Amino acid sequence: MIARLLLGLAVLFLLAFLISPDSFAGLFQPLTKNNAPAIYTQTSLLSLTLSHLGLVALAVAASTLVAVALGVLVTRPAGREFLPLARTVTSVGQTFPPVAVLALAVPMMGFGAGPTLVALFLYGLLPIFENTLTGLTNQRPEVTEAARAMGMTPRQRLWQVELPLAMPLILAGVRLSAVISLATATIGSTVAAKTLGEVIIAGLLSSNTAFVVQGGLVVGLLAILIYEGFQALEGRLSRRIGLAQG
Amino acid sequence: MTDMPIPSARPASRPLSRPGLLFALIGVAGLALPLVQFKANRIVLGEGVLLGAAIGPLGWGAMALLALALIAGISGRLPMTLRLALGAGGVVAVLLALGAAARFLTPEGNTMARVAPAAGFWLLLLAFALMATDALSRLRLTLARRWLLLAAAIVVIGGVLWSGWLDGVSVMREYEARKDLFWREAGRHLVLAFGSLGGALLVGLPIGTGIYLLPRLRRAVLGVLNILQTIPSLALFGIMIPIFGWIAANLPGAAELGIAGIGIFPALVALFLYSLLPVVSNTLVGLRGVPAAARDAAYGLGMTEGQVLRGVLFPLALPVILTAVRIVLVQNIGLAVIAGLIGGGGFGTFVFQGLNQTAMDLVLLGALPTIALALVAGIALDLLVETLEPARTERTDA
Numbered sequence: 001m002i003a004r005l006l007l008g009l010a011v012l013f014l015l016a017f018l019i020s021p022d023s024f025a026g027l028f029q030p031l032t033k034n035n036a037p038a039i040y041t042q043t044s045l046l047s048l049t050l051s052h053l054g055l056v057a058l059a060v061a062a063s064t065l066v067a068v069a070l071g072v073l074v075t076r077p078a079g080r081e082f083l084p085l086a087r088t089v090t091s092v093g094q095t096f097p098p099v100a101v102l103a104l105a106v107p108m109m110g111f112g113a114g115p116t117l118v119a120l121f122l123y124g125l126l127p128i129f130e131n132t133l134t135g136l137t138n139q140r141p142e143v144t145e146a147a148r149a150m151g152m153t154p155r156q157r158l159w160q161v162e163l164p165l166a167m168p169l170i171l172a173g174v175r176l177s178a179v180i181s182l183a184t185a186t187i188g189s190t191v192a193a194k195t196l197g198e199v200i201i202a203g204l205l206s207s208n209t210a211f212v213v214q215g216g217l218v219v220g221l222l223a224i225l226i227y228e229g230f231q232a233l234e235g236r237l238s239r240r241i242g243l244a245q246g
Numbered sequence: 247m248t249d250m251p252i253p254s255a256r257p258a259s260r261p262l263s264r265p266g267l268l269f270a271l272i273g274v275a276g277l278a279l280p281l282v283q284f285k286a287n288r289i290v291l292g293e294g295v296l297l298g299a300a301i302g303p304l305g306w307g308a309m310a311l312l313a314l315a316l317i318a319g320i321s322g323r324l325p326m327t328l329r330l331a332l333g334a335g336g337v338v339a340v341l342l343a344l345g346a347a348a349r350f351l352t353p354e355g356n357t358m359a360r361v362a363p364a365a366g367f368w369l370l371l372l373a374f375a376l377m378a379t380d381a382l383s384r385l386r387l388t389l390a391r392r393w394l395l396l397a398a399a400i401v402v403i404g405g406v407l408w409s410g411w412l413d414g415v416s417v418m419r420e421y422e423a424r425k426d427l428f429w430r431e432a433g434r435h436l437v438l439a440f441g442s443l444g445g446a447l448l449v450g451l452p453i454g455t456g457i458y459l460l461p462r463l464r465r466a467v468l469g470v471l472n473i474l475q476t477i478p479s480l481a482l483f484g485i486m487i488p489i490f491g492w493i494a495a496n497l498p499g500a501a502e503l504g505i506a507g508i509g510i511f512p513a514l515v516a517l518f519l520y521s522l523l524p525v526v527s528n529t530l531v532g533l534r535g536v537p538a539a540a541r542d543a544a545y546g547l548g549m550t551e552g553q554v555l556r557g558v559l560f561p562l563a564l565p566v567i568l569t570a571v572r573i574v575l576v577q578n579i580g581l582a583v584i585a586g587l588i589g590g591g592g593f594g595t596f597v598f599q600g601l602n603q604t605a606m607d608l609v610l611l612g613a614l615p616t617i618a619l620a621l622v623a624g625i626a627l628d629l630l631v632e633t634l635e636p637a638r639t640e641r642t643d644a
Contacts, residue, residue: 087383183479
C-alpha cells in the first residue's frame, strides 16, 4: 500500500501548493536567475488549474457522450453498415497529431478556449469510440445468447448486459482521453486558452525554469491522479461484473 | 481488427447504401458552402466563393459532375472497386478544382491577393476521402495491393503538388516565399522524429530485454518511464533547455559534441524520453508473448541464452516491437511540432509563427505536412506489421 500512501501525499502536496504557492517559493528559488520571481503570480495557479480541469472535463464529457452513442449505433443492426468505415476512421484519425488539430481549429473558431475545446473533443472521441467498439463487439457469445434466451428485448440487452460488460473498457478509453486532453490543453495556451500552459509558456518566454517546472509539475501530478483514479474505478467495476484480472 | 464477421454480402444487395447517403450529405453541404475564400491580402478576412463561380465557365458543370459522383455513391449496387475509383477520383478532382479556382480568381500580376481553401473544399475532400476509405475497408485487398495503393496515392498527390497546378493557392504561396526554409525545417522534423526513435530503439531494446530477463526490475523501470510520460510535452521540452545549457557550459567537451541548451538538441532528448516507454514495454510484452514451447524447443536443441534471444525470441517478438515503432513514430511526428515553440525547428516553426501573426495559411503550411507525414508513417508501418505477421493474417482472411 506504499503506492496508495504516495498518491495521498501527492494529493496533499498538490492542494497545499495550489492554495498557498508562496510557501513553496524557497523550493523553486534555486531554479531562477537574476532574482526573477520563483512563483507565477500573473494569474493565480488555483484558478488556472480549475479552468484547465474544467476545459478537460467539459471536452471529455462531450466526447464520451458522443463516442459511446456512436459506438452503440454502429453495433446495432441499423448501423452495422458503418462498422468497417468506423474502424478505419478511428485508427487513421488517431494518427492526426493533437497539436495540428488544435492549430487547424483556430481558423474556424478564433483564439481562446473555443479551438482548444474543439480539438480536445475531437481528439478525445477516438480512444473512447475504439474502446466502446471493442467492448461491445468482443463479448462472450454465451452471455449474449443467454440474455436473448431469457427473452430480453434488444434495448434491455443493451442497457442491462452489453453496456455494463463493456463499461470497464469504455472507462479505459475515457481515462486515455482524459490524460491526452490534460497534456494537450497545455498547448491550448498558445492560442490564448486559460490553462496551466500559460505558466510554462511564461517560463519559456522569460527563461524562468521555475515557472516551467511548476506548470509541468501540477499538470503531471493531475495526470497521475486522474490516471490512478480511473484505474481504481475500472478495477472495481471489473470485479463487480466478474471480469477481474488479478 | 477483423475479429468481427463483416456482412459484406448483404449490403451489396440493398438498393441504398447508408454510408453512401452520409457521404452524399457531407458532399452536398460542401457544394453548398464556399469552395474558397478570396482575400485582398494574407491577413484580412475574405469573402467565400462557390465552386460554380470560382473556376469560370466550367464551374457549374464541375459542380454537377461532383454531385453526380456523390449521388452514384448512394446506390447500394455500385461495385466496391468502382466506389473506390469514384472516391479517389473525387479527391483528385476537388484538389484540381482548388488549383483552378486560385488561377481563375487571382487577378493578373496581383501578388497580394490570396485564395485560401474554405469549408466547402474541406467538406468535399472529406466526403470523397471517406467514400474511398469505406470502399477500401470493405474490399479486403491483398497486402501487395494495399502497398501499391499507398504508393500510388503518394505519387498522385505529390504529382499534383509538383505540377504547379496548385501554386496559386494561399498555402503554396506561403511555401513559395520560404521554399528553402521549408525543406530545411522538413529535414529537421524528420531528424527529430527518426532520431529520437533511433535513440529510443538503441536504449529501449536492451532495457526491455533486461527487464524480461530480470523480472525483479520490471516494476521500477516501467514506473519511472510511466511518470516520464505524464510530464506535459511543453514542460518537458522547456525543462530540457536549462539542463542542457548547464551541461554544455559546465561539462568539458560537451559543447564540442554539439550539446547545447538551444536548438534541436533539447527537443531531440525530450522526444527520446517520451519514446522509451512504448519501446521498453512492447519489447517486454513481445518477448513474454513468445510461446513457451518455442522457447523450450530452442533450449532443448542446445542453444545458448544469447542464441535463443537472437534466433527465436526476437524474430517472434518483432511484430509487437514494430507496433511500438509505429506508436513512437506517429507520436513523435506530432510532438515534434512543439519543438517549434522552443526554437527546435521542424514544421512547428510555421505553425507557431502563423498563430502569432494570425496568418492561417502559414499555420496550414506547418500543420498539413505534419498530418500527411503522420498518416503515411502510420499506414506504412501498419502494413509492415501485417507483412511480418503472415500466419495471423492468413487465418483472419480465411
